[in-house]
Amino acid sequence: MSKRGLLTILGARPQFVKAAAVSRQLRAFGIPETIVHTGQHFDENMSDVFFREMSIPTPAYNLNVNSLNHGAMTGRILEQVEEIILREKPAAVMVYGDTNSTLAGALAAVKLHVRVIHVEAGLRSFNMAMPEEVNRILTDRISNLLFCPTDAAVANLKTEGFDGFKAQIVKCGDVMQDAAYFYLDKAKSSSKILERLELRSDFILATIHRQENTDDTNNLKQIIEALNKIxxxxxxxxxxxxxxxxxxxxxxxxxxFTIIEPVGYFDMLMLISNSKLVMTDSGGLQKEAFFFGKHCITLREQTEWIELVEHGFNRLAGADAEAIYNAFCEMVNKKSNFDIELYGNGKASKRIANHLEQWL
Structure with a gap:
């Protein structure tokens, strides 16, 4: 690998979306990149399809680590990434977001004295019961370069004392907005999801995947009860x-209600952009709703994207059936002006590549 080369660790759907935007700019700036796919999401529609649809460079390594508990998954990814770092000798390891793949990649690098770059740094839900919160806090602390999507993310790091650490903080905007804007036209020409499901614009798009909801029987029952009523x-x-x-x-x-199989990114873009309202426990989908001028109800008690709540685009409802339904009644016909810059207006990836050109 080139002395300026990056080793990028990916494993979950949102990371593929972010990497699609950043990898395109890295190529434009002539920065070599080798991709490691941990296999954390192993379903066809939640992994391989993203590389094909979005022209992300084929991973040089596929670790096929999945269907394990947190500790076992993180440990096995760490072990295998360590071997790859020793073989490739990258200038830095780049990780995205807050998954087990993120933490494992960062830990493997820092223990070998290889610099760590964290894209989407500084986000906090302030809920330590969430595995993602633990992952993002630990990853931030051992990173050398922290690319933050928002002012709030920068403020979180400063509150935690990062001004006194040997780490560089850069506000760049959100790379998911770059991807959403870039790929929408391709989605319109290639996706047939709306026709297949015979959907118009009067439907609600909902997702449920957080363990705090899927593994808690009461939470899951409450959410399903609310969705059934809606x-x-x-x-x-x-x-x-x-x-x-x-x-x-x-x-x-x-x-x-209507349940469908997990969908690829382009199908998801079409579902979001043509829906009337989004309801989700996903972090990324809250933002994607905003990108396309849709209000969102978050099926969690906290969100990392507080600016969406502060501006009235998002409503936190938790996993209580009555609260979810009341939020639906409030948000379904709400009118808002979405013409506000919160996430960089599609230029975050270029800012990242430009900074890395000097930093590496």
Missing amino acids: NNELSVVVPLHPRTRKILDTKGIKPE
Whole structure:
């Protein structure tokens, strides 16, 4: 590998989306990149399809680590990434977001005295019960270069004393906005999801995947109860991971709305941009709703994207059926001006590549 080369660690759907935007700019700036796919998300629609659709460089390594508990997954990824770092000798390791792949990649690098770059640094939900919160805090602390998407993210790091650490903080904007804007036209020409499901613009798009909801029977029952009630007024469409569907079957929880298989990124863009309202426990989908001028109800008690709540684009409802339904009634016909710059207006990836050209 070139002395300026990056080793990029990817494993989950949102990381593929972010990498699609950044990798394109790295190529434009002539920065070599080798991609490691940990295999954390192993479903066809949640992994391989992203590399094909979005022209992300084919991973040089695929670790196939999946279907394990947090500790085992993180440990096995760490072990294998360490071997790759020793072989490739990169100038730095770049990680995205807050998954087990993120933390494992960062730990492997720092223990070998290789610099760590964290894209989407500084985000905080302030809920330490979330595995993602633990991952992002630890990854930030051992990173050398922290690319923050928002002013709030920068402020979080400064509050935690990062001005006194040997780490560089850069506000760059959100690379997911870059990807969403760049790929929408391609999605319009290639996706047939709306026709296949016979959807118009009067449907609710909902997703449920956080362990705090899927693994808590009461939370899951409450969310399904609310979605069933809402489905009586507007059609609810839920792309659902097989694992969550199995939990519903096992617990005897009966959805009365439309469940579809997990979809690729382009199909998801079409579902978001044509929906009337988004309801989700995903961090990324909260932002993607905003990118396309849609209000969002977050099925969690906290969010990393506080600016969306502060500006009235997002409403936190938790996992309480009554609160979710009340939020639906409030948000479904709400009118807002989405013409506000919160996430960099599609230029974050170029800012990252430009900074890395000098930093590496």
